[in-house]
Amino acid sequence: MQFEISSELIEKIRFLIEENNNEEILLHLEDVHHADLAEILTELSLEEATYLIKLLDHEKTAEALIELDEDARERILQLLNPREIAQELEEMDTDDAADIISELTPERQQSVIAELVDEEHADHIVELLRYDEDSAGGLMAKELVKVNENWSVTGCMTEMREQAENVTRVHSIYVVDDRNKLKGRLSLKDLLTAPSNSNIRDVYIPQVDYVNVHTEGEEVARIMQKYDLEAIPVVDEMGRLVGRITIDDIVDFIKEEAEKDYQMASGISESVEADTGLLRQTRARLPWLLIGMFGGLGAASIINGFETIMTTFPKLLIFVPLIQATAGNVGVQSSAIVVQGLANGTLKGNIFRRLFKEIILALVNGLSIAIIVFIISSFWFETSYNESVSIGIALMSVIIIAASIGTLIPFMLDKNNIDPAVATGPFITTSNDIFGILTYFLIAKAILGF
Amino acid sequence: MQFEISSELIEKIRFLIEENNNEEILLHLEDVHHADLAEILTELSLEEATYLIKLLDHEKTAEALIELDEDARERILQLLNPREIAQELEEMDTDDAADIISELTPERQQSVIAELVDEEHADHIVELLRYDEDSAGGLMAKELVKVNENWSVTGCMTEMREQAENVTRVHSIYVVDDRNKLKGRLSLKDLLTAPSNSNIRDVYIPQVDYVNVHTEGEEVARIMQKYDLEAIPVVDEMGRLVGRITIDDIVDFIKEEAEKDYQMASGISESVEADTGLLRQTRARLPWLLIGMFGGLGAASIINGFETIMTTFPKLLIFVPLIQATAGNVGVQSSAIVVQGLANGTLKGNIFRRLFKEIILALVNGLSIAIIVFIISSFWFETSYNESVSIGIALMSVIIIAASIGTLIPFMLDKNNIDPAVATGPFITTSNDIFGILTYFLIAKAILGF
Numbered sequence: 060m061q062f063e064i065s066s067e068l069i070e071k072i073r074f075l076i077e078e079n080n081n082e083e084i085l086l087h088l089e090d091v092h093h094a095d096l097a098e099i100l101t102e103l104s105l106e107e108a109t110y111l112i113k114l115l116d117h118e119k120t121a122e123a124l125i126e127l128d129e130d131a132r133e134r135i136l137q138l139l140n141p142r143e144i145a146q147e148l149e150e151m152d153t154d155d156a157a158d159i160i161s162e163l164t165p166e167r168q169q170s171v172i173a174e175l176v177d178e179e180h181a182d183h184i185v186e187l188l189r190y191d192e193d194s195a196g197g198l199m200a201k202e203l204v205k206v207n208e209n210w211s212v213t214g215c216m217t218e219m220r221e222q223a224e225n226v227t228r229v230h231s232i233y234v235v236d237d238r239n240k241l242k243g244r245l246s247l248k249d250l251l252t253a254p255s256n257s258n259i260r261d262v263y264i265p266q267v268d269y270v271n272v273h274t275e276g277e278e279v280a281r282i283m284q285k286y287d288l289e290a291i292p293v294v295d296e297m298g299r300l301v302g303r304i305t306i307d308d309i310v311d312f313i314k315e316e317a318e319k320d321y322q323m324a325s326g327i328s329e330s331v332e333a334d335t336g337l338l339r340q341t342r343a344r345l346p347w348l349l350i351g352m353f354g355g356l357g358a359a360s361i362i363n364g365f366e367t368i369m370t371t372f373p374k375l376l377i378f379v380p381l382i383q384a385t386a387g388n389v390g391v392q393s394s395a396i397v398v399q400g401l402a403n404g405t406l407k408g409n410i411f412r413r414l415f416k417e418i419i420l421a422l423v424n425g426l427s428i429a430i431i432v433f434i435i436s437s438f439w440f441e442t443s444y445n446e447s448v449s450i451g452i453a454l455m456s457v458i459i460i461a462a463s464i465g466t467l468i469p470f471m472l473d474k475n476n477i478d479p480a481v482a483t484g485p486f487i488t489t490s491n492d493i494f495g496i497l498t499y500f501l502i503a504k505a506i507l508g509f
Numbered sequence: 510m511q512f513e514i515s516s517e518l519i520e521k522i523r524f525l526i527e528e529n530n531n532e533e534i535l536l537h538l539e540d541v542h543h544a545d546l547a548e549i550l551t552e553l554s555l556e557e558a559t560y561l562i563k564l565l566d567h568e569k570t571a572e573a574l575i576e577l578d579e580d581a582r583e584r585i586l587q588l589l590n591p592r593e594i595a596q597e598l599e600e601m602d603t604d605d606a607a608d609i610i611s612e613l614t615p616e617r618q619q620s621v622i623a624e625l626v627d628e629e630h631a632d633h634i635v636e637l638l639r640y641d642e643d644s645a646g647g648l649m650a651k652e653l654v655k656v657n658e659n660w661s662v663t664g665c666m667t668e669m670r671e672q673a674e675n676v677t678r679v680h681s682i683y684v685v686d687d688r689n690k691l692k693g694r695l696s697l698k699d700l701l702t703a704p705s706n707s708n709i710r711d712v713y714i715p716q717v718d719y720v721n722v723h724t725e726g727e728e729v730a731r732i733m734q735k736y737d738l739e740a741i742p743v744v745d746e747m748g749r750l751v752g753r754i755t756i757d758d759i760v761d762f763i764k765e766e767a768e769k770d771y772q773m774a775s776g777i778s779e780s781v782e783a784d785t786g787l788l789r790q791t792r793a794r795l796p797w798l799l800i801g802m803f804g805g806l807g808a809a810s811i812i813n814g815f816e817t818i819m820t821t822f823p824k825l826l827i828f829v830p831l832i833q834a835t836a837g838n839v840g841v842q843s844s845a846i847v848v849q850g851l852a853n854g855t856l857k858g859n860i861f862r863r864l865f866k867e868i869i870l871a872l873v874n875g876l877s878i879a880i881i882v883f884i885i886s887s888f889w890f891e892t893s894y895n896e897s898v899s900i901g902i903a904l905m906s907v908i909i910i911a912a913s914i915g916t917l918i919p920f921m922l923d924k925n926n927i928d929p930a931v932a933t934g935p936f937i938t939t940s941n942d943i944f945g946i947l948t949y950f951l952i953a954k955a956i957l958g959f
Contacts, residue, residue: 325842326845337870
């Protein structure tokens with residue numbers, strides 16, 4: 060069943076575009092799914108892709124444009140005039156249309172909106188542009204099926220068929236009162252099985268999950284996931300039904316968030332993909348490398364400050380990489396657990412209970428590692444008894460400190476409304492590098508006295 | 510609208526359980542959503558939770574059991590006898606029932622299955638148990654609505670109403686032939702608007718996305734996401750319709766996979782959450798710490814091997830943490846991009862093109878960092894010109910090597926069918942630590958000659 064885009068197909072389409080053989084192109088791409096068309100567009104040159112967008116049915120190209128990644132879409136839209144863009148937007152659901160318009164410059168936004176023929180559609184898009192893109196208002200679409208509680212089931216069926224024309228998928232039918240306030244819901248199944256002489260008022264389900272236009276996207280995702288919802292209605296400050304969010308948008312949202320977190324943990328600060336250009340890749344990566352660099356130079360200053368160590372106990376220096384690696388690894392582990400716990404709500408109880416648990420864990424892991432290193436350093440690296448003791452105690456302390464820092468920083472960021480995920484990766488690693496090495500030398504100094 | 514579980518409610522329920530005041534408990538928990546009931550259960554003691562499970566309506570407790578995390582569920586199920594477990598399973602969809610049965614010991618599985626009253630349900634569960642849990646067969650449920658292509662639209666409506674009773678959500682109606690082979694689909698909307706005297710054969714849509722029972726879960730998620738599907742039918746080797754997968758299961762699957770990858774990148778090898786017990790936490794974390802430890806000891810051996818450096822160029826040693834941190838950060842960044850690109854399919858072209866791009870990036874980033882460090886080391890740390898040159902060139906080389914290792918390892922793992930995500934985190938960091946320090950000293954030795 061899977062459609063595979065072969066390089067033959069791409070070559071064929073390239074050739075047909077060059078020949079301006081529109082009939083053949085239409086024949087080849089008639090039955091292609093819009094998601095596959097989007098993949099084909101990314102394989103073509105910018106000019107070729109734009110040629111196809113202008114040639115093919117707007118219904119299909121509009122959907123394909125939605126699927127494209129932002130960079131590619133931006134380049135194609137630059138080659139279209141406002142009228143052509145408006146034609147694509149007419150075919151989109153309001154949420155997708157608003158997302159795409161918001162990527163244009165303010166001047167272009169205005170001229171595109173002016174070209175929209177369907178006034179209601181234009182109205183809806185303008186309304187959606189007002190909301191923050193990560194809020195429920197920014198995620199919702201205006202397309203939905205709603206019925207008045209005072210209607211009859213038969214009247215409702217007729218009205219509903221009409222509304223359903225504009226809605227790709229009917230998940231739930233929302234029930235509102237005369238002032239458009241959300242009262243409840245009905246499923247198509249309920250409507251099918253309801254006696255036809257009854258009123259909506261008698262058959263609807265008054266319990267309905269909903270969110271407010273200002274609810275954050277993450278919260279919407281959490282609610283929809285927790286209650287296994289496939290769509291959720293959105294109300295305004297007055298409780299009036301203004302839109303609905305469907306699960307496919309939430310799936311995309313969850314995926315994007317997960318990718319962002321993963322990249323953040325890997326020290327990539329801007330959303331990039333394998334095919335993103337060099338400049339943006341550098342902009343996304345260099346900042347973390349610079350933080351790491353200053354961390355490394357900080358560590359160098361510390362070692363430099365303990366100058367006498369080099370002459371009196373040079374053996375201690377060879378364990379610096381071990382201390383540093385251990386501090387980094389422990390810190391990342393602890394912070395990852397907290398970041399994830401904060402994100403999915405499994406982290407209950409207060410900070411101190413969490414910290415206590417991490418310290419117990421650190422003691423267990425630290426003791427295991429300290430004993431192994433004590434033995435190996437004594438026998439393999441022939442460190443003195445006091446040196447080995449210093450290394451072992453330092454390792455234990457470093458592990459406990461790293462676990463504490465790794466636990467506390469995400470909590471602190473979260474309290475200050477900063478995404479705790481920024482704490483993982485190079486940030487924790489760098490601060491742990493510095494604290495780790497400082498701790499190591501201070502303990503060694505206390506025990507060995509230099 | 511949001512239901513908040515207050516500590517008063519928990520206390521109240523605790524008190525009522527102690528008093529055996531079943532009537533009051535039922536009154537309090539009657540209208541609670543099963544997902545909220547699951548949260549309440551996790552707040553109670555094991556005995557209290559089991560008390561509620563036995564008391565409340567099976568329809569609700571069954572759903573709540575599904576929502577619980579595996580550990581909590583396992584403990585509760587141990588306090589129920591096979592008959593009681595079977596009663597819960599009767600209320601579940603086949604996919605959930607099979608998931609939960611598979612968590613029991615083989616002997617218990619047998620005795621629970623023997624207690625199932627609904628023979629068809631039992632049959633379906635046994636069938637689902639055969640599939641690998643990460644395959645489409647393991648993810649699918651037997652509940653679906655299907656019609657024969659030879660039926661009339663009116664006959665179909667009647668039959669469908671009956672089938673829909675057992676199906677929580679009707680996404681699509683699947684059309685099969687007399688031998689149960691999947692032919693196409695119909696939406697409820699299509700059925701509503703079809704002329705009632707027509708046959709299914711005339712109105713169904715012959716294009717339908719489907720997967721095979723052996724398709725991997727990740728591939729199912731990719732297809733459903735790409736084509737924005739809310740349900741996908743599953744066929745066997747003969748093309749016969751055997752089940753369907755719904756988007757809510759895929760949302761859970763995507764979340765779990767993302768969490769696993771994130772944890773893997775953070776050096777946590779087993780799926781743990783903030784509230785997981787100490788033993789499993791240690792088992793999940795210690796292995797990576799030990800790998801890091803051996804990496805650190807390896808680095809110690811290398812420094813030890815360049816003994817003369819301590820006496821002739823001791824200044825070089827203070828930059829070891831910088832070299833190590835940079836190598837680690839660059840390696841993780843490069844591997845994260847490859848791991849994500851492999852996972853979401855954005856990584857096109859061959860390995861060498863990717864490697865080339867990473868090396869160019871490494872040159873840009875490396876040059877920036879090398880220049881800054883050259884200046885700072887010369888003026889701040891007062892290294893000699895040759896020492897500064899060694900450090901700068903070493904940094905450049907280390908960044909290029911780290912980027913290459915970070916790029917190549919995920920590709921190699923993927924080629925050998927190992928999840929490339931294991932490559933990120935401590936694994937890459939550790940190997941880069943060792944290679945980085947070795948490179949540093951070799952270059953310094955070549956330039957400074959010690």
